[in-house]
Every structure is written in structure tokens, then in C-alpha cells.
Amino acid sequence: MVLQIYGNILVFLESKMNLFFHIGQYFMLLFMVFKKPQKFSIYLRQIIFEIDSIGISSLPIIVIISIFMGGIITIQSAHAIDSPLVPLYAVGFTTRESIMLEFSPTIVCLILAGKVGSNIASEIGAMRITEQIDALEIMGINSAGYLIFPKIAAAVFIFPFLIALSMFLGIFGGYLMGVSSGACTSYQYIYGIQAFFDPGKLYYSFTKVIVFAFIITSVSAYFGYNTRGGALEVGKSSTSAVVYSSVLILLFSLILTEIFINR
Amino acid sequence: MIEIKNINKTFGDRQVVKDVSFTFHKGKTNLIIGESGCGKTTILKLMVGLHKADSGDILYDGQNFPKLTIIEQQNVRKKIGMLFQGGALFDSQTLEENVQFPLDMFTDLTKAEKLDRVNFCLEKVQLVGKNKLFPAELSGGMKKRAALARAIANNPSYLFCDEPNSGLDPKTSIVIDNLIKSLTEEFNITTIIVTHDMNSVIEIGENIMFVYKGENWWTGDKSQILKTKNQELFGFVFASEFMKQVLGTPK
Numbered sequence: 058m059v060l061q062i063y064g065n066i067l068v069f070l071e072s073k074m075n076l077f078f079h080i081g082q083y084f085m086l087l088f089m090v091f092k093k094p095q096k097f098s099i100y101l102r103q104i105i106f107e108i109d110s111i112g113i114s115s116l117p118i119i120v121i122i123s124i125f126m127g128g129i130i131t132i133q134s135a136h137a138i139d140s141p142l143v144p145l146y147a148v149g150f151t152t153r154e155s156i157m158l159e160f161s162p163t164i165v166c167l168i169l170a171g172k173v174g175s176n177i178a179s180e181i182g183a184m185r186i187t188e189q190i191d192a193l194e195i196m197g198i199n200s201a202g203y204l205i206f207p208k209i210a211a212a213v214f215i216f217p218f219l220i221a222l223s224m225f226l227g228i229f230g231g232y233l234m235g236v237s238s239g240a241c242t243s244y245q246y247i248y249g250i251q252a253f254f255d256p257g258k259l260y261y262s263f264t265k266v267i268v269f270a271f272i273i274t275s276v277s278a279y280f281g282y283n284t285r286g287g288a289l290e291v292g293k294s295s296t297s298a299v300v301y302s303s304v305l306i307l308l309f310s311l312i313l314t315e316i317f318i319n320r
Numbered sequence: 321m322i323e324i325k326n327i328n329k330t331f332g333d334r335q336v337v338k339d340v341s342f343t344f345h346k347g348k349t350n351l352i353i354g355e356s357g358c359g360k361t362t363i364l365k366l367m368v369g370l371h372k373a374d375s376g377d378i379l380y381d382g383q384n385f386p387k388l389t390i391i392e393q394q395n396v397r398k399k400i401g402m403l404f405q406g407g408a409l410f411d412s413q414t415l416e417e418n419v420q421f422p423l424d425m426f427t428d429l430t431k432a433e434k435l436d437r438v439n440f441c442l443e444k445v446q447l448v449g450k451n452k453l454f455p456a457e458l459s460g461g462m463k464k465r466a467a468l469a470r471a472i473a474n475n476p477s478y479l480f481c482d483e484p485n486s487g488l489d490p491k492t493s494i495v496i497d498n499l500i501k502s503l504t505e506e507f508n509i510t511t512i513i514v515t516h517d518m519n520s521v522i523e524i525g526e527n528i529m530f531v532y533k534g535e536n537w538w539t540g541d542k543s544q545i546l547k548t549k550n551q552e553l554f555g556f557v558f559a560s561e562f563m564k565q566v567l568g569t570p571k
Contacts, residue, residue, distance in 0.1 A: 096425055183411075192408040195368050195480075196422055197397035 083279050089201035103207035112215030123223040127230030130155050135240030145241045149249020156227035162262045163310045165223045166269040170302040174277035178298035181281030182291040205278040216270035217263050261317040269306050276302045321346045327376030336362050338534040347508045349501050349524045354531035360514045401471030403481040407463035409455040416451035422474040441469040461492035481513040497523045
């Protein structure tokens with residue numbers, strides 16, 4: 058019994074040490090990533106390429122999901138509000154708040170963690186196992202900076218635009234469904250989406266998006282960069298990147314909500 | 321010239337490189353040969369700094385590489401070209417972009433000058449007109465040649481080749497070997513080749529180190545290797561009946 062408890066404590070401590078090891082490695086990698094660029098024009102070219110690769114290529118999924126989710130939120134809100142005491146413009150109000158505060162910044166970022174995160178981890182992981190990163194290092198290039206910095210910069214720049222688009226399309230999708238299903242009139246919906254608007258909440262939403270963009274790209278790049286072995290390990294890195302990014306997004310969503318909403 | 325002095329490397333509790341010393345001469349093809357798993361690639365990776373030696377000195381024309389600062393190491397590395405076993409070409413870039421990459425990073429040449437240099441390098445490795453192909457569209461031999469073009473693009477002083485013949489047919493292997501030798505002589509480069517291919521040894525082995533169980537077991541050139549009395553080297557060189565028949569077993 059005592060031995061079992063002792064064994065469990067050792068396993069627990071080992072897992073904690075492993076966690077600290079990864080946190081330390083992650084920050085050491087970030088230190089390399091944010092070192093002064095060796096040639097800024099090359100980095101700029103890479104950033105533009107990544108904006109296209111990370112951002113523009115994510116547009117179709119964002120458009121589809123946002124329109125459908127906006128419609129679904131509107132129908133569910135209208136269905137939930139069946140009291141005659143609650144005005145119907147509350148449908149528009151609820152849709153706006155749900156989309157602006159949580160759906161677009163958090164749920165869309167979780168979806169992007171799946172798409173962009175796995176892409177980054179597998180791309181960098183494949184470069185690692187095929188010695189492309191070693192080739193960069195031997196040329197005298199800061200491989201972490203060259204490969205990861207443009208991805209972080211591109212995501213931090215383009216994600217707010219993607220999320221702004223998602224917010225607009227979500228509210229627009231809600232309008233289409235709300236009006237076409239007869240849940241509310243066009244006037245009530247438009248009045249609802251403008252009612253009690255607090256611009257400060259947009260600041261909260263976009264702060265979240267920037268933090269999530271950083272988490273998705275840096276965590277995924279960390280797992281890709283530290284891939285060792287073969288194709289199987291690239292797959293594992295890709296999975297870990299999505300899982301850890303998603304968990305961290307939820308954790309930081311909670312922390313930022315506590316800071317901004319409950320302050 | 322590169323000198324390695326008493327370098328040691330241990331992975332876990334296994335010592336894979338034991339007190340190895342050797343001098344790699346400028347303008348010559350220096351070969352590190354040995355059985356698979358004997359530590360020759362580790363020695364190469366220690367020399368270019370991909371692994372850190374536990375002890376010992378690695379002198380690039382007198383500069384002790386492990387004792388340099390990161391910036392100084394990067395400056396030495398700018399003079400290094402490396403041909404990896406699998407080529408290590410950047411998948412997302414065309415052949416032209418791959419060869420041009422070191423020029424983009426480290427030179428201030430104009431676009432036209434860079435293109436001239438790229439075409440010159442591609443001509444050297446007989447890949448003229450393949451500029452716009454991606455690595456996935458190249459054969460194994462072409463990938464090696466393309467990687468060689470990238471390695472020489474920035475006029476390196478030191479060229480490292482990790483098993484340049486692996487996975488190639490004998491004819492293409494000889495093409496690659498002769499290409500490396502001619503580039504070494506033409507540009508007066510210190511070339512280090514890791515191989516276990518006896519054809520390469522016979523073809524281009526000017527200065528050879530035989531590594532056995534992580535130790536420098538024998539040094540010499542291609543003429544001496546065929547007359548060796550060293551038991552382990554003999555077993556390596558004359559491993560096949562074919563080699564015994566072709567080269568004749570020494571007495």
C-alpha cells in the first residue's frame with residue numbers, strides 16, 4: 058500500500074517535471090523566434106506568404122460555419138424566448154452578444170486551431186524529419202525565427218480580420234434565418250443587434266483573438282519543431298498541437314473573460 | 321583545412337565517438353568511412369554543430385568552432401555547404417528558389433546576378449533548364465545534384481556530404497562522386513564525405529579515415545587501403561566476394 062502511494066507520487070512528480078520541461082522548452086523556442094531577423098525583407102516576404110496560407114485559405118470554412126451558426130443561434134434564441142414579456146428584438150440582441158463575445162472569438166478560433174494548428178505542426182514536423190531544419194541551421198540561419206516568426210506575425214495580423222468577418226456573417230446569417238423563418242421582423246432584428254451595444258466588448262473580443270492567434274501558431278510550431286522520428290511522430294505532433302492549443306484557448310478564454318467582464 | 325582533436329560524444333550511457341582526431345585537407349576529398357552505426361555521421365554532425373561534442377576541439381582554419389559565440393558560429397556556417405543524405409531540399413520551393421535561398425539570405429546581389437549564379441550552379445550539376453521544377457518532381461539522383469547546387473551556391477569553403485550515394489544506382493553514384501571531386505578541386509574546397517560505399521572510396525578517396533566502433537581506426541588514401549593489413553578495415557573493404565575477385569585479396 059505504502060509502495061503504491063509512493064509509486065503514484067513519483068508518477069505524479071514525473072508528469073509535473075515533464076510539464077515544466079515542455080514549458081521551459083517552449084519559452085526557449087520563443088526566445089529564438091523573437092531574435093532579431095537576419096534579413097527583414099525575407100521575413101516580410103514569408104509573412105505575406107503566411108497571411109495567404111494561414112488566413113486567406115481559411116476563409117471558406119469561416120464563411121460557411123459563421124453563416125450557419127448565426128442562423129442556428131437565432132432560431133434557438135427565438136425558440137427560447139416565448140414569453141410575451143420579452144420583446145422580440147431580444148432575438149437580434151442575443152444573437153449579437155453570443156456571436157460577438159463567444160462564438161466568433163472562441164469557437165471559430167478552436168476550429169482554426171484544428172485547421173491551422175495541425176497544418177503548422179505537420180509542415181514543420183515534416184521539415185524536421187527530412188533534415189530541412191538542419192539544412193537551415195547549417196547555412197547559419199536561425200531556423201526557429203525564419204520558420205515560426207512569420208507564422209505568428211501573420212496569424213496575429215490576419216485573425217482579427219477573419220473574426221470580424223465571422224461576426225458580420227454570423228449576424229447576417231441570423232438575420233436571414235430570423236426573418237425567413239418568421240421568428241422576428243427585419244426591423245426587430247436590426248433594432249436588436251444595435252440595442253445596448255457596448256464597444257468595449259469588441260476590445261475584449263479582439264484581445265482574445267490576438268491571444269488565441271499567438272497560442273495556435275506558437276504551440277503548434279513548438280510541437281512541429283520538436284518532432285523526432287518519422288511519419289508517425291509527425292502525426293502525433295499534429296494531434297498534440299491541436300489538443301494543447303484547444304485546451305489553452307479555453308483556459309485563456311476563461312482567464313480573459315474573468316479579467317475583462319468581471320473586472 | 322579542418323582539424324578535429326580528441327573529440328568524444330556520448331548518448332545516454334553509450335559512447336559513440338571515442339577520442340577521434342583527424343585532419344581534413346583543403347582541395348581534397350576527405351572520406352570518413354566505416355560500417356553502419358560506427359559513428360561516422362555523428363562525427364560529421366559534431367563537426368557542423370548539429371550535435372555538441374562532450375570534449376575536444378574542432379578547428380576551422382584555426383578557429384575552434386565549439387568555443388565560438390553563436391554569432392561567430394553562424395559566420396563560420398555561412399562558409400559551409402552541406403549535402404544531406406535525403407537532399408533536404410525545401411519542398412515548398414522550386415529548384416531555382418532552393419539554390420537561390422542562401423544567396424537571398426546572405427548576399428546583396430541583384431536579382432539578375434542571383435539568377436546568373438543559380439544557372440551557373442545548375443549547369444555545374446547538369447540540371448540546366450530544370451529551374452521551375454519542385455523537389456517532388458525530381459528523381460533521387462537529381463535531388464542529390466540539386467542539393468549539391470544549393471550547397472555550392474554561396475561559394476563555400478567547406479563542403480560536407482552525408483552518404484551522397486545512398487539510394488542511387490552505381491552509374492549515378494559515380495556521376496555524383498566525380499561531380500563532388502571536380503567541384504572540390506575547381507573551387508579549392510575542404511570536402512568531407514561520409515560514406516560506406518567502396519566504389520566512392522576507390523573513385524575519389526584522397527584522404528581517408530576509417531572509423532570502427534567510434535574510434536579512428538585507420539587513416540590513409542585509396543591506394544593504401546587496398547594493401548591494408550588492418551583486420552577490421554580488411555573485413556570492411558573485402559566484405560563481398562565480388563570485391564575480392566575484382567581487387568584481388570591482398571596477401
